Amino acid sequence: MFDLIVRNAKLLDCEDLKDIGVANGVIQEIGKISSIGKEEIDCKGGMVLPPFVESHIHLDTVLTAGNPRWNQSGTLIEGINIWSERKSSITVEDVRTRALSVIHKQLAYGCLYIRSHVDISDPKLTALKALLELKEQLAPFINIQIVAFPQDGIISCPDNQQRLEEALRMGADAIGAIPHNEYTREDGVESLKLCFRLAEKYNRMINVFCDETDDEHSRYLEVVASLAIKTGLARKVSASHANAMALYPAPYVNRLINILKDSEINIITCPLVSSVMQSRYEEWPKGRGITLIKKLWKGGVNVSIGHDDILTPFYPLGTGNMLQAAHMAVHLAQMTGLEEMNETINMITIRGAKALQIEAEYGLEIGKPASFILLSEKTIVDAIRYQSKCRYVISRGKILCESVPSHSNILLKKISK
Template sequence: MKNKFDLVIKNACLKNQAAEKYNIGIDNGKIVAITKENLGHSLQEIDAQNNLVTESYVNPHLHLDKVFTLDRLDELAMAQYHQNEMTGAANAIELASRVKTQYDQSWITENVRLALEWAAINGNTHIRAFADIDNKAKLKGVKVLLELKEEFKDIVELQIVAFPQDGVVKEPGADILVNEAMVMGADVVGGIPWIELTDDDALSHIKSMFEIASKFDVPVSMLVDDVGDSKLRTLEMLANITIAKSWEGRVLAHHARAMSLYPDKYHSELVEILKKAKVGIVTDPHTGPLHVRVQDLLEQGVLVCLGQDDISDAYYPYGHNNMLEVAFLASHLLWMTTKADMNVLYDMITVNAAKAMGLQDYGISVGNTASLVILDVPNVVEALRFHRHPRYVVHKGKVIVEDGEIL
């Protein structure tokens, strides 16, 4: 008898439908059936055993070229970044940049490969990966990420960000290198305007990067106001230029930690600008003592998602590309501890993050690409409680991980 499906997942609990059990049929990389009925013959069958099956995890913020570099530095940058309400964040970036004088594609490749393997094991199938571009790093990180993007294309999908970490105005030639990175095949134009020395320079930084984004017709991801200074306004600059350039829905603002210090009136005004610009916010509350007002932004209709940010680098000693762990930590740091809160946190590492990255045909729906995780617990609360790796990870319709082993 002819097989109707390449893969059937039976006895699956879907998010917010714990009382019902479903069978999911997958064929040619797509979800083609979600039903309570028996789906019949398939080439492969997995019994979810009445446990949770959801979309795979999405990480919209990871400094992938710098993973596992903490041992190459001291802890001075981390101290500057984490102490005194983050007033030393700019100094932290200068201290952290020392590692780039040691950049070598061989060890960067080894580190990145391990991080991507961990991502797959933890069900993290999509990553927006930042690569530093400046006069120290040159294009070494970008070259490695481009090579491994191809190597891992059927396991973890990368969106590579050409990221001028040390500035544009204060780092002459960085804009030229960003342009070169886009020619090489990077997917997203990055930026960090708050690192510039004046507001005018910050504005020039943003405009310069938007010119490149417009030239290559790509999204923009910028780290904004990542320091304990309530006077910083680069998020507002970014949102206004997004509107002026008609780039609505294609821009992410990362960190924006100074939002936590803004006067309420200005915060409310800024939220309206963000909504008009359709700028999404990526927050990483576990990597620094300040963070955006997540609940307020969500209630106002701003797209907010979570990112891993760092893995054992100058800013953060932990991390292993486990987005459930990121959500678990956020639950504590944001005091989001009701069941409704936990469902929101889960969305922030799945559907919200996917929307932020512009992913198409993502999600547990018929017709979408079959990228999903099969857990060993029945619901979101238990998924966050234990934050273990999935039993199975399916990507593009194929089982890529079983019991913590990449197939």
């Protein structure tokens, strides 16, 4: 007896519609199911996908745009300065309320796996405490990973070394670094070595903010890849942003992509935020602000898409909808081919899962946890176009969210008869 049967679902790579049978929170059957379930949902040909994966967000900074003041220049540096002011007044309750509000939005948009960076430059580690509590509270249904992120650097801000260790002891899943923001090139390299040493000591993943700058001389991606090879940490390592790569000359890019592929590290791109934050210096010609998504993908590198900030001093918009981030990637990376658009969906699902190292529990397969999302749309193209909320979001067999599709009654048809 199935607890839940989802009928007439359009699965990727399947022509026929399928039924999915769920019992005890696990996918038991995929095919044509003749028995009756305790609960049934008819997808009517709508797509069923594994849950969306948000591989890069900052839940500690969300919903703070305009407080204490608006980022009028829109630049990264003004954003960092405003956040420095705002973070001096944060409390556990403040972070918790804002983060939970955003997680509920993400849930409605089908996101059940979230990797959040948390700034650990605060001596009291207030935001970290708040998010670790939320992580534990929501763990039965939503998987939150926490990256200890030293916003002010590790070598430039030596106090952050102890705070990083404390954050790892408290339970952060991954450790970060921001080499391009250290005082010198050498300091940047040293900060990465320290980051890798701590990851090895505490057996954690790594997620570096890497080359998030319009300076083509910022070349830390090769250092991250090289350390990932030497330490054997390989696919446990991710590099976010990598914007400077778009400005590197072709011979170097080709060499770099080979190193990245060999290292097996993940690249996480954030097209919404980067499109407005980067390329602020030049009047003309103006870059697109993002890393070379298509070239990396074609070169065999695992690329995932993050939504990143939501209403913060760094980005004054955002909804938590991963399809919105994919939509922006389609535009900026010029990925409008059918295979290319399918790939952008991979970048917010299976490729994100690979970056988060959750593949063992992730995916629409018999024997895996029954966590998946039902969309009204029947094709990838429509999903990217409409960016609708999910009809249903199901985690381990439990329906966590149901949304009613919006409908417009076109009265013009009657009037113009």
